Every structure is written in structure tokens, then in C-alpha cells.
Amino acid sequence: MTTYTVRLTARDEVAEGTVAFHFDKPAGFIFKPGQAIDLIVPQQGVANDSSQARHTFSIATAPFENKLVIATRMRDSAFKRALGALVIGAEVQIEGPFGTLTLHKNMERAGVFIAGGIGITPFMSIVRNAVEQGMPQALTLIYTNRRPEDAAFLAQLQQWARENPAFRLVATMTQMDRSSQAWHGLASPVNGDLVKSVIETLSSPIFYVSGPPAMVQAMHATLADAGIDEDDVRSEEFYGY
Numbered sequence: 596m597t598t599y600t601v602r603l604t605a606r607d608e609v610a611e612g613t614v615a616f617h618f619d620k621p622a623g624f625i626f627k628p629g630q631a632i633d634l635i636v637p638q639q640g641v642a643n644d645s646s647q648a649r650h651t652f653s654i655a656t657a658p659f660e661n662k663l664v665i666a667t668r669m670r671d672s673a674f675k676r677a678l679g680a681l682v683i684g685a686e687v688q689i690e691g692p693f694g695t696l697t698l699h700k701n702m703e704r705a706g707v708f709i710a711g712g713i714g715i716t717p718f719m720s721i722v723r724n725a726v727e728q729g730m731p732q733a734l735t736l737i738y739t740n741r742r743p744e745d746a747a748f749l750a751q752l753q754q755w756a757r758e759n760p761a762f763r764l765v766a767t768m769t770q771m772d773r774s775s776q777a778w779h780g781l782a783s784p785v786n787g788d789l790v791k792s793v794i795e796t797l798s799s800p801i802f803y804v805s806g807p808p809a810m811v812q813a814m815h816a817t818l819a820d821a822g823i824d825e826d827d828v829r830s831e832e833f834y835g836y
Contacts (some may be wrong), residue, residue, distance in 0.1 A: 598635075603685045604662065610747040613713060615655065615666040616678070618687070628657055628720040629698065629803075632691035634665060636677045643688070647673040653717040653805075653831075654692065655748075657724035663689070666716050666740060696803060696831045697721070698732075705733040705797040709785060709814050711806030712740060712747075714833050718805065719748055722762060726755050735746055735763040735793055735800075739785050739810075742774035765793055785814065787821040804830040827831045 605617040626632075631653045641648045652665035669675055682688070696717050698706055708718045718736055725734055740746040749766065756764035767781035767789070768774065783789070794800050802823060804814045811832045818828055 596693070598688055598690050600686050600688055601663065603683055603687065605683065606619045608714045609666055610749075611744040613666060613668050613745075614679070615664050615679075615747075618663045618665075618689070620661055620663050621689075624663075624692075626654060626658055626692035627697045628724040629696045629717040630654060630661070630692040630694040630720075631717070632665070632689045632693075633676075635690065636674065636681065637687070638677050641673075648677070648702040650678075653696075653720070655716045655719040657720050659727055659728060661723070666713060668713055669811050694807065694831070696829060698725075698803075699801050702730070703798060704816055705735065705794075705799050705800040707794060707797065707800045707802045708734070708736045709802065709804045709806075710736065710738050711810035711814075712745065712833075714804075714806030714810070714831075715747055715752075716805075717831065718803070719751075722752070722755060724760065726759050731761055733761055733763075733797055735765065735797065737785055737789070737793060738764065738766045740766075740768055741770040742768055743778050744774060749788040763793075764788075776821070785817060788821070790817060790821045800827070802828045803827065806833060808832040 599621040601618040604619055607615050609615045631651055633649055633651050635643050654664055655664045665751050669679055692791055698721050710718050752764050755762055768778050769784050771778055771782045804811050809828050
């Protein structure tokens with residue numbers, strides 16, 4: 596796998612406690628929407644292949660853009676502390692791309708994405724790319740968070756949904772009693788009834804699930820209860836985010 600050296604060009608908070616890190620894209624770096632990289636933050640006395648120096652992240656930007664963006668919750672771990680301490684212009688390394696959570700090629704079949712929390716990142720790349728290309732393929736994103744404050748990239752997703760009839764956003768919050776923001780959308784867990792209501796007009800949808808392991812496992816059970824064939828479900832678990 597190829598290793599590239601990249602520079603940190605910007606950072607911004609995309610949700611409460613969640614930060615997006617922007618890096619320049621190396622010449623010749625080609626990836627598919629939905630793929631990931633390993634980010635290596637060199638540290639004195641720490642091996643580059645250790646969990647303190649290396650972490651896997653989905654790429655949140657699309658291939659047509661001249662930057663690579665990853666996003667993560669800033670938890671108190673050795674890696675996150677090193678990542679958060681980077682100054683603009685600092686050099687790090689990336690390896691990749693890799694991963695198979697990419698959109699199917701049969702555009703007659705709809706795509707339904709189910710994301711929990713920071714599991715949104717691979718779908719940001721896929722939807723961003725579809726919007727840029729003006730793809731007519733029906734894409735629906737079910738995005739679940741505890742509160743609006745926790746929902747990374749929510750405003751951007753809402754804008755894409757308003758402007759692109761082929762893309763539908765179904766956002767739901769599960770702990771609005773802990774939120775200080777107004778929310779006029781759904782406020783319930785993702786269950787079989789919700790899934791059935793979302794897909795009732797879609798043509799032979801294929802499902803993609805991304806989020807923490809417990810959420811991904813729960814969604815597999817929910818989709819099975821909703822009558823979805825397991826062969827039509829693809830998933831990716833986000834550990835340690």
C-alpha cells in the first residue's frame with residue numbers, strides 16, 4: 596500500500612466535540628467515494644504501526660476535490676491528543692485508499708444509507724460525489740444522532756436534500772431532552788417501521804450501514820426484522836471514535 600506525506604491545511608468543528616481535519620491531496624492519489632485511509636501522526640518514541648500513531652478514517656470529501664478531509668470525535672486518547680496538537684502546515688502520513696463501502700453500479704436500484712454519529716463520513720463522500728455529477732439515482736440517508744448538536748455535517752446534508760430531488764435526508768434525534776437546540780424533525784430510534792416507510796417507494800434498494808459496532812449490529816437486526824435480504828446489506832463498523 597502506498598504511503599504519502601500530506602500537510603494539514605485547516606481544521607473546523609463540524610459538531611459538538613467533532614472536528615474535521617483538512618489535508619492537501621497528493622498528486623496521483625485516486626480513490627472511490629466511501630473509501631478510507633490510515634492516518635499516521637508521527638510521534639517521538641512511538642512506532643508508526645502502533646494504535647497511538649495510526650488510525651483508520653473514511654474520507655469525507657469526494658474524488659473531484661483537491662483536498663482530503665477526515666472527521667473524528669476528539670476523545671482523550673494518545674492518538675487524538677497528538678492529532679489535536681497538530682499545527683496548520685504540519686506534515687503527517689497517509690496510507691491507502693482501501694475499503695469496499697462504495698456505491699453499487701446498478702443505478703436502477705436505489706441506495707439507502709444508515710449512519711450513526713461519525714459513521715456519516717463515508718456517506719458524505721458518496722453523496723457529495725453524486726450531487727456534483729448530477730446523478731439521477733435515488734439515494735436516501737437515514738442519519739441518527741442523540742441531538743442536533745452531535746450531528747456532523749447536518750446543515751450541508753440538509754442543503755443537498757433541498758437542492759437535489761434524487762437525494763432524500765431522513766434525520767432523527769434520540770435524546771432531545773438533553774438538547775438545547777430546536778428540532779422539528781423525527782425524534783425516535785431507527786426501527787423497522789421507519790425503514791419500511793422510507794423504502795416503500797424505492798426500487799430494489801441496497802442498504803449501507805456505518806457507525807459504532809453496537810449500532811451496526813442493531814441495524815442488521817432491524818433490517819432483518821423489516822424483511823430486508825441480508826445480501827442487500829453492506830456495513831462498516833467504526834471503532835474508537
